[in-house]
Amino acid sequence: MATTKKYIPDSIVDTPKGKIRILSYKPGKRLKNGKTQHPRVAIEFLKTGTVISVQTTNIATGRFHDYREPTVYGVGYIGSSIVIPARGKNSIMRRVYDLWANMLKRAYGGYGTSYSGVKVDPRWHNFTHFLNTIQNVQGYSEWEKCEDNYVLDKDLKEYGNKVYSLDTCMFIKASDNVRESLLRRWHGNSDSM
Incomplete structure (x- = not known):
């Protein structure tokens, strides 16, 4: 041929x-x-x-994919041929995907003043990279065991931080996150935690 x-x-x-x-x-x-x-x-x-x-x-039918084409909030892309399980499936990959998408939503979804200037490390724009590194974030094992009680936080390691990244994030109890957020809102800092 x-x-x-x-x-x-x-x-x-x-x-x-x-x-x-x-x-x-x-x-x-x-x-x-x-x-x-x-x-x-x-x-x-x-x-x-x-x-x-x-x-x-x-080629003519378009039955192929660019895994680096941003499809989530204008910056997030899957990064490989992995398949994300549907909502409602009890899968760790789905939970991590939702965590990733919600992080991108906070940074790039137009939340206004509370997330003004917040960015995500470009390496974490790639879901596959996020999936392969998120378990290295402090507190991940607690989040994995009881998802609803823990949240991904970018503020506690470094006050005033505006970047979600492997080096700046940690998982904290949801109640501590609310408390820290209220302290920042009403007192302008989180020193008294």
Whole structure:
């Protein structure tokens, strides 16, 4: 099978998922069992720089994904081919995903003055990276055991901190978080905790 004119290396192709650059082409072939192995191409998404391999038959239909395309509050992206379980499934991955999405919501969801200037470390924009590192945050095991009683906090390690990150966050009891928040609101600090 010859390279189709459309998938010549270094060509730019419009797809339902945006513009891609063809990096390489591997022709298909007939296998010994009589089946056909379709041609494959290595592609680069021009918007994000993500590189994946895909069957040429899937390009026109858009049956491929850019796992670095932001889909959560304009900055968050999945980062890999993992599948997030549906809501209502009792899964640690779903709980971590909801924790991640709510953190992004606080920082980028238009909460106004209470979260003004708050950001998330760009490494944590990638859900897969967040999933692989969140267990290193102080208090994670307590959160994992009793989710409703613990929250992810960015303020206690460093007063006035505005960044959610592996180095600045910790899990604290929800009651302590409310108390600390009220102290900041009414007294302008959390020194008296």
